[in-house]
Amino acid sequence: MQHEELIPVRMVNEYVYCPRLAYLEWVQSEWAESADTVDGKFVHRRVDRASGDMPAARDMEPDESLQARSVLLSSQELGVVARFDLIEGEDGQVVPVDYKRGKRPHVARRAYDPERVQLCLQGLILREHGYVCSEGSLYFAASRERVRVAFDEELVALARASVQAVRDMAAAGVLPEPLEDSPKCPRCSLVGICLPDEVCFLRSRKDPPRPLAVAPDDALPVYVQAYRGKVAKKNDELVITTGDDGTGTRARLRDTSQLVLLGNVYLTTPCLHELLRRQIPVCWYSYGGWFLGYSCTMGHKNVELRTAQYRASFDERKCLDLARTFVRAKIHNCRTLLRRNWRGEEKPREVLIGLQEDRRRAGRARSIQELLGVEGAAAARYFAAFAGMLREDDGMGRGFDFRGRNRRPPTDPVNALLSFGYAMLVRTWSVTLACVGLDPYRGFYHQPRYGRPALALDMMESFRPLVVDSCVVRVINNGEIQPEDFLVRATGVALKDGARRKFIAAFERRLSVEITHPVFSYRVSCRRVLELQARLLGRHLLGEIPDYPDLTTR
Numbered sequence: 001m002q003h004e005e006l007i008p009v010r011m012v013n014e015y016v017y018c019p020r021l022a023y024l025e026w027v028q029s030e031w032a033e034s035a036d037t038v039d040g041k042f043v044h045r046r047v048d049r050a051s052g053d054m055p056a057a058r059d060m061e062p063d064e065s066l067q068a069r070s071v072l073l074s075s076q077e078l079g080v081v082a083r084f085d086l087i088e089g090e091d092g093q094v095v096p097v098d099y100k101r102g103k104r105p106h107v108a109r110r111a112y113d114p115e116r117v118q119l120c121l122q123g124l125i126l127r128e129h130g131y132v133c134s135e136g137s138l139y140f141a142a143s144r145e146r147v148r149v150a151f152d153e154e155l156v157a158l159a160r161a162s163v164q165a166v167r168d169m170a171a172a173g174v175l176p177e178p179l180e181d182s183p184k185c186p187r188c189s190l191v192g193i194c195l196p197d198e199v200c201f202l203r204s205r206k207d208p209p210r211p212l213a214v215a216p217d218d219a220l221p222v223y224v225q226a227y228r229g230k231v232a233k234k235n236d237e238l239v240i241t242t243g244d245d246g247t248g249t250r251a252r253l254r255d256t257s258q259l260v261l262l263g264n265v266y267l268t269t270p271c272l273h274e275l276l277r278r279q280i281p282v283c284w285y286s287y288g289g290w291f292l293g294y295s296c297t298m299g300h301k302n303v304e305l306r307t308a309q310y311r312a313s314f315d316e317r318k319c320l321d322l323a324r325t326f327v328r329a330k331i332h333n334c335r336t337l338l339r340r341n342w343r344g345e346e347k348p349r350e351v352l353i354g355l356q357e358d359r360r361r362a363g364r365a366r367s368i369q370e371l372l373g374v375e376g377a378a379a380a381r382y383f384a385a386f387a388g389m390l391r392e393d394d395g396m397g398r399g400f401d402f403r404g405r406n407r408r409p410p411t412d413p414v415n416a417l418l419s420f421g422y423a424m425l426v427r428t429w430s431v432t433l434a435c436v437g438l439d440p441y442r443g444f445y446h447q448p449r450y451g452r453p454a455l456a457l458d459m460m461e462s463f464r465p466l467v468v469d470s471c472v473v474r475v476i477n478n479g480e481i482q483p484e485d486f487l488v489r490a491t492g493v494a495l496k497d498g499a500r501r502k503f504i505a506a507f508e509r510r511l512s513v514e515i516t517h518p519v520f521s522y523r524v525s526c527r528r529v530l531e532l533q534a535r536l537l538g539r540h541l542l543g544e545i546p547d548y549p550d551l552t553t554r
């Protein structure tokens with residue numbers, strides 16, 4: 001039988017470990033590095049280099065011995081393909097050897113079923129090519145042990161059934177259920193994408209999730225703001241030149257999550273190619289801080305998720321439900337920020353009560369139009385009180401005068417900071433959404449308009465007060481940014497270069513702050529929360545969880 005698509009035997013291994021893992025990787029093309037996968041690549045570095053001849057079965061002499069590494073073979077009958085780490089041959093028999101990074105498990109069969117099945121499929125491929133193959137070996141690098149696996153009838157039947165199960169699962173097009181409270185999950189490379197505990201919790205509200213078992217992402221954005229600056233690549237580093245005299249700095253590519261270019265910065269083509277190869281997005285801002293867009297590779301391969309997003313975006317009911325969630329969370333977080341940071345003796349009771357009522361009205365809105373009205377009223381109420389969170393005149397006649405929100409262009413320093421901060425947040429959300437496979441341009445509350453990242457604007461609603469407004473309040477109140485840090489022109493007010501640098505640093509510090517997730521109660525950085533929320537939206541759009549839980553602070 002001829003199969004249209006060959007299944008990698010590694011995927012069958014994943015299926016036996018957890019069907020959901022195989023679906024995420026094989027059907028939805030999800031992939032994430034974990035300590036285990038990186039370590040695994042290290043262990044494979046020698047066997048991944050092709051070496052040694054692999055004679056055809058009919059050409060093998062009875063007494064010939066062979067050792068061939070990194071051999072690619074497939075089986076048309078089974079519809080599977082494998083890259084063999086090592087094939088050994090002696091006395092007319094061949095033996096596939098598969099390298100594993102860990103220690104040999106102490107179980108009766110001396111190896112787990114996923115690895116045994118994978119190895120057995122390699123043996124069946126060899127048999128189809130005419131070789132005599134009755135057993136294989138697993139080599140455990142950490143304990144330096146070699147375990148023999150006999151391809152008996154029971155194992156062959158399990159291997160064949162597993163291949164068929166993978167094919168049936170892909171044809172059904174339904175993401176299998178997450179494992180419940182399984183010890184497999186914390187070690188799974190896709191735990192941060194799959195979110196097994198979070199999905200189970202949001203369905204049943206029974207067991208709170210274990211802390212997100214994902215290693216913190218140490219890579220950070222690199223910002224370049226320099227008139228006639230240049231970014232090039234040398235070996236594994238970005239070489240950033242900022243002065244006419246060639247002075248500059250360097251940043252390691254593996255520590256870079258995004259490259260953010262502000263203004264007239266020249267990026268060399270080899271450097272852009274390397275960034276694209278490593279899937280590091282490049283974000284472009286005008287000198288004035290306007291977010292122009294970003295460059296990335298072909299985009300995420302998870303078509304299922306984007307299809308679900310587009311389908312939902314045409315469903316008025318769904319759009320309204322999500323829009324209410326976004327607006328309610330935003331008003332809630334504005335209210336919390338005011339309550340926590342109010343500098344006066346008495347809390348602004350009327351404003352807080354008003355915002356509470358706005359929040360309730362947002363939850364009852366019967367149309368997007370009505371919701372826009374509620375949001376506008378809440379924003380006016382909130383920004384009318386915003387100055388109450390800022391320090392007053394510092395005694396030397398220097399203070400920030402804020403009388404309400406204005407933009408395009410902002411006409412006072414506080415509005416200039418808010419506008420610049422929101423532009424940074426749009427960019428952060430756009431890249432986050434694209435990285436998890438969603439289309440930042442198709443939203444539910446914000447309507448599509450050319451060049452407007454509507455979903456990024458939707459998702460950032462609740463994060464405006466949480467990230468940007470709180471950052472503005474902080475840099476003003478701790479004196480990091482002063483009234484003289486702004487350029488006042490007839491066309492509006494803008495940050496001077498040095499102040500912009502300080503604000504960018506404060507914004508990134510804010511994203512690095514750990515918070516307690518209000519729904520899952522574990523500690524997680526704000527930066528990670530953005531990704532978590534984007535993935536939860538994906539889980540909701542794919543029908544796995546009934547509602548999208550937006551982030552609200554206590």
Ligand code: SF4
Pocket residue numbers: 017018019020021022024177178179182184185186188189190191194195196
């Ligand atoms: S995290 Fe758990 S449920 Fe999810 S794919 Fe991995 S093993 Fe399966």
